[in-house]
Amino acid sequence: MEKQIDVHYYALFRDLRGKDRETLTTRAATPRALYDELGMGGAFRLDTRAFRVAVNDAFASWDAPLRHGDLVVFIAPTAGG
Amino acid sequence: MEKQIDVHYYALFRDLRGKDRETLTTRAATPRALYDELGMGGAFRLDTRAFRVAVNDAFASWDAPLRHGDLVVFIAPTAGG
Amino acid sequence: MFRITDEPIDPAACRRALEAPAAGGFVAFEGWVRDHNEGRAVVALEYEAYATLAEQEGERILEEARQRFEVERVGAVHRTGRLAVGDLAVWVGASAAHRDAAFAACRYVIDELKRRVPIWKREHYADGSAAWVGGVGHEHPAG
């Protein structure tokens, strides 16, 4: 089913995507499907051991169901400190 | 041989001896002998695993030879920090 | 308390917040911007945080430290934005009755923070180039 998903980009993903945020109209059922749909798989094929994803400001499974209006953030390996 | 030894007292030993320092005329050949001679063995029998001794501002053996004019300091278990 | 800030961190103020009459030991870790990394000269670092989630995850880590170790107080602050060599990027502190717990809690918080909290850094090199630090880099895609 088609729905709207907000995606916010940080750091590496912002550079790759060339923007901070966007609202996508998509049929992707999960963050994994959304990631693939964005076509970032070329340079950054999804590595679920290294990358994480947040849905609505909480860590989520790559296979969690996406709902209309969700906010998704892809999280590259962190390097705080 | 009789000689003069300066002894400085800190902390527990100052309390036991009732003074900061004194110059003793003694025949004690080593810090161990001097310690025994001072008669502190009653309350504080020498425990060479716990107590240390310094001669002329450096840690020394309890059996090092004492010379005229040496400065001796008995060191109770420390508790800095 | 865990805080993300784009203002300079004041370590003296952070430390005061952890004082407690029952605390006999206090350990602080500070991450400073250093002038090199993996053999390259670094002139600046740029930190970016997904602030909402970073603060939540940071608070979770502090709460874990309180549960695991006999501490009085723990706290951490992470800076964002562009920092020069020598600048303070992160401050972590723990106070406890005894030093074992203070050391262990401080170490736990900085290790988990680096591993789990969504903060990224880009290194700016002396030759003018820059790269995000982590498992993958913009200049050398893992793809």
Added chain:
Amino acid sequence: MFRITDEPIDPAACRRALEAPAAGGFVAFEGWVRDHNEGRAVVALEYEAYATLAEQEGERILEEARQRFEVERVGAVHRTGRLAVGDLAVWVGASAAHRDAAFAACRYVIDELKRRVPIWKREHYADGSAAWVGGVGHEHPAG
């Protein structure tokens, strides 16, 4: 540098002395006077040092830390005299390229300092009594 002082310790000044462009991690330990020990309420501590030997032995410990760990700088200051609850009795710090070395060096210095440096403390209790802390006590002779 290792220092014995009867003036209040300034942790900010101690920290500044360990700054180095190659340092990415800094760890500090502080010993604070706490309000209890072994179940007794403590109102003050009195520290006394055999200063000449304490400074020598302290310097020796710092030098050992520099040899054993990949540190940039290490330093320590110990206060003497009468201190109230919450006062800073000892400060130890280490800066290093990486945090492992900074943690290890800081821990090494405080552990060795407590074990080897000729400094003693007397606890003053809420009931007006006092005792030297250590293997033996004035009030309960080991003899």
